[in-house]
Amino acid sequence: MSWSEFYIVVSGLITFVLLIVAFPWLRRKNHAQQDSLSNTQIVKQRLAELEREVQEGLISEHDKRQAVDELKLALVDESAFQSKRTGTATLPLLVGGIVALTCGAVVYSQVNQMSRVIKASEAVEALPELSQQLASGNASNLTQEDIASLTLAIRQRLRTQPEDDTGWMYLGRLFLSIGQEVQAIEAIDRAVELAPENTTHRITLAQALMATGDVNNLSRAQTLLLGLLKDNPQNDNLALMMAVVSAQLGDLDNTRQFFAQVKDKLPSDSDMAKRLMARIDVLARQAGEIATGQVGESTELGNTGLENTDEGTTDDITGFSVTVDLSDEAQKSAPKEGFLIVFAQDGASQNRMPAAVVKMPIQGFPLTVNLTTENAMMPQFTLAALSQVILTARLSLDGDVTVSSGEWQGSVESTVEKGQLSPIRITINKEL
Structure with a gap:
């Protein structure tokens, strides 16, 4: 729907509402005019009947004049009543109409979501340019x-x-x-x-x-x-x-x-x-x-240039020597079988993908594992690329990094020291 069509529809609806409000008043006014016209005709008809009755000798001239006076008084009283009854409706109707239109305008301005409609329209207009930018690989811009x-x-x-x-x-x-x-x-x-x-x-x-x-x-x-x-x-x-x-x-x-x-x-x-x-x-x-x-x-x-060295002996290795222990409650209630998963996530963003993961069968605690760049899940996303990390040790029943009911974990935050194997301790103390 175009804006022109929208404005035409809104104008039509406002006109329709005004007609609904005004119709009873206009109808009543027309009825009053019709009633007044009908009463005048009745009086004229009655005067003619009185004249005929006098000529026929059914009533005297005195009775005729008395009946005519009574008809005139009745007609005057009815006209005054009609004027008083119809004359007091204009002001309340006008005030009510203004109040109704004002309330309608206020309510419409609050709930019409016009700003979002305009924003959606602008977004559709900008779609070709933004799509071209996305397709060209410039989404980062x-x-x-x-x-x-x-x-x-x-x-x-x-x-x-x-x-x-x-x-x-x-x-x-x-x-x-x-x-x-x-x-x-x-x-x-x-x-x-x-x-x-x-x-x-x-x-x-x-x-x-x-x-x-x-x-x-x-x-x-x-x-x-x-x-x-x-x-x-x-x-x-x-x-x-x-x-x-x-x-x-x-x-x-x-x-x-x-x-x-x-x-x-x-x-x-x-x-x-x-x-x-x-x-x-x-x-x-x-x-x-x-x-x-x-x-x-x-x-x-x-032979292509990578030295086969044990963990912790490479000069440029980056990571943590993680000592994992259990709280008293975890020692009683945590799973005794399954897997211990130690992983690191970026602590400076909302990216929850692990930068490094070590998984092993659950064994005696405390124990120490090395979590380094060699444990990266993706070559382009490692501990060496991060400055702040959240280190988590989890006792898992299925060996999956995603959370499952009944698992236990502990977490700490730490700063990544490039080229160093930093010691850190994690206590598993929370049931998931």
Whole structure:
């Protein structure tokens, strides 16, 4: 609806209300005029009858004059009554109309949401420019107001065109840019459902799933990437994403396979390459290959420049030596079986994705674990990239970082000291 149509409709409604208010008064006035006219005709008819009765000798001339005088008095009294009765309604009606219009205007101004309607209209007008900026990868340059306007405009468009897969993709990318991964995945899922043959949509969905750090989402991203690589096995970008997500999941075989595909094409000083090699080395040690002499590919990767060192001996290592203990209540009620998960999150933002995670079976307390850059879930998001962290130790029944009922945890905040392994103590004392 255009603004012209809106104003026409509002004017029509106001006119209709005024007519409803005025109709009873106008109708009563018309009735009074009709009644006065009818009474005058009756008096004239009666005078004619009196004249006829005198001529016929039914009444005397004196009786006629007396009846005529009575009719005139009755007519005068009725006219005065009608004038008095209809003359007092104008002022109350006028005052009531003014009050009603004033109240209506005040109420409408409070509840009409005109400011939001105008804002929505402006957002729709700005949609092409903002969409172009989002599509070109410049979402970081968008202000909070731009993001709010773009979100509103895209939602308005999707309300009228729910089958627009590009609109859903734009909405998902926008949510990704502001760190709302769950909403982003829902929107991108919708885009993939509408256009399953679109490779770009599926790649974006894999990126969104990887950004959450959730094990289930990472497994789903790995499945998506495997399908994409089956159709395009020489795509190095997909191979690199596959190596990263496999490293996050602890899948040593796939990490080795797809990193081997891209390692010679990465810059020699690539931070991502170094972290992937370090992760492969850690996974190999965990698998017992180094201990048994079955070094294989990890030794080859070590020859590319990564030193195979134990935790805490690398000069530029950043992290914490975390001593975990239980409160008295936790010793009585906390799970005795399951997993101990120690993880670090950014303490200076709302991003809840862990920057580092260590998981092990529950054992005797107190115990000490090292949480370092080698325990990063994503090569580009590590403890070295943070200044403030929230360190959490959790007793989990299922080994998942997400919260479940019956689990216990303790948390502390700390400053990250670059290149140092800082000692810190966490007491598990809270039931979730």
